[in-house]
Amino acid sequence: MATYPDGETARSEDVTYTVTVLGEIPAPAYTMPRTIYSGDTLQVHVGAVEGAHGSVVLVKVNGEIAAYGQIEGENGGDITVDISAFAPGVYDVSVGSASSTQGYRGGMVDTTVQVLDRNAPVMSLPASLTAIEQEAFCGLPARVVSVPASVTAIGSRAFADCASLGFVIFEGDGGSIAGDAFTGSPYVTFLCPDGSAAARYADAHGIGHRPR
Numbered sequence: 244m245a246t247y248p249d250g251e252t253a254r255s256e257d258v259t260y261t262v263t264v265l266g267e268i269p270a271p272a273y274t275m276p277r278t279i280y281s282g283d284t285l286q287v288h289v290g291a292v293e294g295a296h297g298s299v300v301l302v303k304v305n306g307e308i309a310a311y312g313q314i315e316g317e318n319g320g321d322i323t324v325d326i327s328a329f330a331p332g333v334y335d336v337s338v339g340s341a342s343s344t345q346g347y348r349g350g351m352v353d354t355t356v357q358v359l360d361r362n363a364p365v366m367s368l369p370a371s372l373t374a375i376e377q378e379a380f381c382g383l384p385a386r387v388v389s390v391p392a393s394v395t396a397i398g399s400r401a402f403a404d405c406a407s408l409g410f411v412i413f414e415g416d417g418g419s420i421a422g423d424a425f426t427g428s429p430y431v432t433f434l435c436p437d438g439s440a441a442a443r444y445a446d447a448h449g450i451g452h453r454p455r
Contacts, residue, residue, distance in 0.1 A: 270350035272319075273287055273289045275451055277409075277430040277451055278430045278431070280360075280361045287321065289321070289338070299314075299340070300338065300339070302336065306335065310325070335353065337351045359386055367389040370393060372391055372394055375397045376401065383405045386408060386410070388410070388411050392415025397424045403425065405425075411431055413455070416436070416439045417444065425450065432451045434452070
């Protein structure tokens with residue numbers, strides 16, 4: 244199957260085809276962890292696909308289709324991407340819609356996902372710590388940080404601009420977290436209890452999370 248820009252012609256067996264794009268289906272809203280451990284699958288939660296011309300969602304990894312699924316209902320659904328064999332590193336991931344109606348083109352959104360070695364060192368903060376102050380770990384090079392249950396507040400830009408920070412492990416609820424605490428840290432993913440303040444913060448700020 245080939246896709247051609249609007250109005251471009253293609254020839255096959257002396258027959259000329261002119262492709263006309265009638266419209267584009269917007270790329271779906273989605274959430275997913277930006278960091279996973281090597282050997283894990285990538286779980287992508289996709290919102291309802293807009294438009295009446297199909298609800299198929301594709302997920303590409305490094306330009307190749309890795310998974311696809313039919314998304315039904317206003318609450319969307321989940322797509323599992325098996326990248327369990329991938330070595331630690333950073334991979335290009337694209338999530339997009341596909342049309343089941345001829346002449347409609349799907350939209351794509353590009354991002355990246357970090358795969359960490361399961362033996363990646365963990366920076367464990369002191370068990371006596373009760374608050375992480377403003378910009379306390381700004382620019383931190385660590386990839387995994389464990390926050391003790393004693394912490395009830397995380398200040399402004401506490402973990403900002405941490406280019407490689409992947410997992411933030413919350414041993415407890417997480418408490419009050421400043422809205423910009425993780426600004427500029429693209430791969431941050433929370434490992435935290437379901438229903439915790441950390442999980443609610445992640446949902447509100449587009450951060451992937453899963454139980455510890």
